[in-house]
Amino acid sequence: MTFVLLLALWLATFMCHAALWSARYGLPTPGPTGQRLARMMRLGLPTGGLGLAVSIQGPVMGLLSWFAALSFAGLLAASLLAVGRRLANRP
Amino acid sequence: MRETLRTRLGWLHGWFGYGAGLVLTCIFATGSVAVFNMEITRWMQPELRLTAPVQPGAPALDAAAHLVAAGQARGVSAFIALPSARSPTLDVLHYNGHEFVGARLDPATGAVIPARITAGGGLFYNFHHTLFLGPQVGTIIVNIAGMILLVAIISGVVIHLHALVPDIILLRLSTARLRAWLDAHLLMGVLFLPFMVMMAYTGVLVKADMIVPVTPRPAARSVQVPAPPPAPMPEMARVQLAPLLAQARASLAGQEPGFILFAPQRVSIFAGDASSAFLTRDHADFSLPEGRPLPVDTTATPIARTMQLMHGLHYARFAPPGLRWLYFLSGLCGTAVMASGLVLFVMKRRRHAGHRWAYRLADGLNVTVIAGLPAAMLAFLAGNRLVPASLTGREDWETGIFFTVWALCASHALFNTLRGQAHHAWRAQLGLVGLLGTSLPVIDLLCCPAAFHALPGLHMAVDGLGSGAAIMALYARHRLGRRGA
Missing domain, CATH: 1.20.120 (Four Helix Bundle (Hemerythrin (Met), subunit A))
Structure with missing residues (x-):
């Protein structure tokens, strides 16, 4: 359950990252408030997730889960963005 | 430039x-x-149908100690692996030069389970x-x-x-x-x-x-001295392991015992590897044959502790x-x-060096590693079900199947790629992975229906992984067919 939560936090983080690099990822550029919010979430969500993982699972298991969630959420985010781009480019 | x-x-x-x-x-x-690895070994020994580990009883531990003593008399140094969540049997194992093999006992009765011998x-x-x-x-x-x-x-x-x-x-x-x-x-x-x-x-x-x-190795040209035979341990079979195990459990402070090792004057009960992220190998020692606790220093330096974590x-x-x-x-x-x-x-490098033999060799090696290795792994699993369970030296047959299939895949890949037909090699070997992967659940169900029924989660996981590999290989083959080499 902790891992699913970490995965969701990292997925949201990566989506914020993509919004901040909107030109690279073919996304609409967010407004100044959206950018500020995305920047805060990109920093805050993984930090909160790390604290959560370490407090629930202990330092070793928590760190391993946190890094694993980073990897798999990144893969998921990349796949979602790639598929979205492909659908958007379809004539 | x-x-x-x-x-x-x-x-x-x-x-x-x-x-x-x-x-x-x-x-x-x-x-x-x-x-x-332990789950795959359980899958490859369908005769083992114990679902949950139980604490080994005194008769089972005594039977295991007798097997260790019998092995010792033949010059084989064995140890006892206690039941765990991943392997619920009481095992008497020895190293055969490649892996740990040996008898599997029912932890409740001590009876040897007639499981097929496997490389696992x-x-x-x-x-x-x-x-x-x-x-x-x-x-x-x-x-x-x-x-x-x-x-x-x-x-x-x-x-x-x-x-x-x-x-x-x-x-x-x-x-x-x-x-x-x-x-x-x-x-x-x-x-x-x-x-x-x-x-x-x-x-x-x-x-x-x-x-x-840490210590210099002996010179390569020094005279090779054969390893001395293990010292005889006549008292081993007489020691009562059950009370020692209870004492060890108390002294290992929260760590569950995992292995029992024997030395001429001593029996050591080691903490199981699943106890902690630190692979401490903490142990409790007892003298033979009295079973008197021996002093053990378990303090670890920071470097040793770091290595335990590594x-x-x-x-x-x-x-x-x-x-x-x-x-x-x-x-x-x-x-x-x-x-x-x-x-x-x-x-x-295809555009500039595609015609060179070194390029084609590299392409062949890629096929061997990326498609040939999964094919050999799946053939090894299928071979476990197809090699007769009572065949002498069947673990060598299984290992032979793995390396033979891989060698054939390598020969096929190199033969095709060196002739400039890499596309054919990829398609054929991905097709082989697909065939072996999809046939794995079928072979498992046909050969061992009782084991499938007893441990459905384990069998579905291993068979599912085979099927997953097959789906990925067939999808890659399909894409190759559409887009060319």
Whole structure:
């Protein structure tokens, strides 16, 4: 359950990252408030997730889960963005 | 053209990465599967149908001690592995030069379970850390490959440094094939960087003594003296292990006993590897034959404690099933990083060197590693069901099937690629993976329906992994057919 939560936090983080690099990822550029919010979430969500993982699972298991969630959420985010781009480019 | 650091590192990453990548792909693939080595061994011994571990009773421990004593009389040094969540039998094991094999006992009664002898998941484990070349030479080669992996990772990071963070989740499927492959390589390489660094670093460190021994090795040309036979231990069979186990459980402070080892004057009960992320190997010693507790110093220096953590992180024996699956999936993604690197190396050189034999050899080696190895692994699993259960030396037959299928795949790949028909080699071998993977559940159900019924989760997991490999291989084959070589 902790891992699913970490995965969701990292997925949201990566989506914020993509919004901040909107030109690279073919996304609409967010407004100044959206950018500020995305920047805060990109920093805050993984930090909160790390604290959560370490407090629930202990330092070793928590760190391993946190890094694993980073990897798999990144893969998921990349796949979602790639598929979205492909659908958007379809004539 | 002025050479920059990045171009030099690009050369280093490409050539070192390709040379070691062929070996490292095999090491990572078998290592990922070896995360479930005990579960695979259980799958490969369908006669074992115990579902949950039970505490071994006094008769079972005595029966195990008798088996150890009988082995000792034949010159075989065996030890007792206690039941655990991953292996619910009481095992009397010895090292046969490649893996730990031996009798499996019912922990309640002590009766020997007539399970088929198998190479089991130990084959993948052994291949992962020695390439089946023996504990000395194989481990050194694997260790050197691990160090090259660290060099390749560092050089790869430096090459990609300017786009490391911005492009961390960039994947462009619609662009040119080379670009899409590069994106996939970078995406997984960056995202699984922490896992790959951890496994490479801890892997090199835990076997560092093979390259830099603490004590100098004897000169290679010194006279080879055969190992002395184990000292006789006549008192071993008379010792009552059950009370010693209870005492050991109390003195190991929260760690569950895992192994019982015997020495001429002493019996040692070791904590199980699943006890903690620190692979402490804490133990309680007792004198033979009185069973009197002996003093044990379990204090560890900070360096020893660090090494215990390195061992624990690499072997992941402490990991619960969920984390074990994450290790497995991360290992597969690491394998994909290396496999995509091998493909990229060849693709980049196709236009200028596609007609050269060295290029075709590289292409053939890629087919052998990326498609041939999974085919051999699946053939090994299918072979377990097809080789008669009572055949003498059947574990050697299973190992033979693995290496024969792989050698045939290598011959087929090289024969085709050297004639310029790499496309044919890829399609044929991916088709073979598809065929073996889809037939695995069928063979399992037909040959061992009772075992499937007794342990459905285990059988569905192993058969499902075979089917998953088949689906991926058939999809890749389909894409190859659509887009050409």
